[in-house]
Amino acid sequence: MIKKTKDDIFKEITDVIAPAFASKGFQLRKNNLFEYNDSEGNLFQYEINLSKQKGYFSLHLMLNVFNKNIMEPINKILESVLRDDEYDYPDNWDDACIESTIKFRIKNKYLCGVTDWRCFKNEEESLSDFRDRFSIWFCVFDELDEKLNWKNQLIESVNMATYWFFEVYNKDWVIANTEYPSLYLLKKENRLDELKERYADLLHFSFAKKELELFMKYLGKS
Numbered sequence: 001m002i003k004k005t006k007d008d009i010f011k012e013i014t015d016v017i018a019p020a021f022a023s024k025g026f027q028l029r030k031n032n033l034f035e036y037n038d039s040e041g042n043l044f045q046y047e048i049n050l051s052k053q054k055g056y057f058s059l060h061l062m063l064n065v066f067n068k069n070i071m072e073p074i075n076k077i078l079e080s081v082l083r084d085d086e087y088d089y090p091d092n093w094d095d096a097c098i099e100s101t102i103k104f105r106i107k108n109k110y111l112c113g114v115t116d117w118r119c120f121k122n123e124e125e126s127l128s129d130f131r132d133r134f135s136i137w138f139c140v141f142d143e144l145d146e147k148l149n150w151k152n153q154l155i156e157s158v159n160m161a162t163y164w165f166f167e168v169y170n171k172d173w174v175i176a177n178t179e180y181p182s183l184y185l186l187k188k189e190n191r192l193d194e195l196k197e198r199y200a201d202l203l204h205f206s207f208a209k210k211e212l213e214l215f216m217k218y219l220g221k222s
Contacts (some may be wrong), residue, residue, distance in 0.1 A: 058139075063161055077222055
């Protein structure tokens with residue numbers, strides 16, 4: 001039997017879901033991204049993340065939202081944070097490494113997304129039942145035919161994705177589920193009491209408290 005390549009698997013997947021995405025206005029980019037630009041400056045992206053390790057394929061479907069209009073001012077604030085004298089870098093980082101890190105981080109236009117599709121579980125449905133009917137979002141296989149009803153599962157993933165992009169995702173979702181974008185949007189709308197509350201919640205769970213504190217410092221000056 002001829003072993004299939006990553007390109008073969010990409011084609012099998014995209015051949016199944018391309019018509020459904022095309023009906024929603026999405027276009028296939030490269031061989032693994034279905035994208036849609038809305039009127040609010042959002043780029044919606046369904047990403048087919050496929051790798052091959054130890055002889056088997058590993059598949060992770062992800063939903064991404066990019067928004068330059070929101071992320072560019074956030075990245076300007078973040079650059080001030082990353083260049084602040086109080087910002088701590090590892091002792092073994094030289095200037096070139098620091099500068100490279102700053103440039104990498106401030107060019108990011110990623111706003112938010114979905115990596116764990118268990119958020120689509122029905123309220124009364126157990127995780128076990130959800131996995132039984134929909135596991136294609138994160139799985140391993142040698143051949144796609146090993147996955148029960150894999151074509152139907154992929155079509156369902158399109159339905160879930162477009163529902164999330166067009167019905168679930170909005171400004172309030174971003175505020176409730178992101179870090180710097182939520183703080184930026186609350187400040188922009190002058191919702192200062194909510195900003196303080198959101199910052200306190202984020203700071204409590206943050207693994208980068210100094211960076212978050214500095215972000216609030218420069219957000220207040222913006």
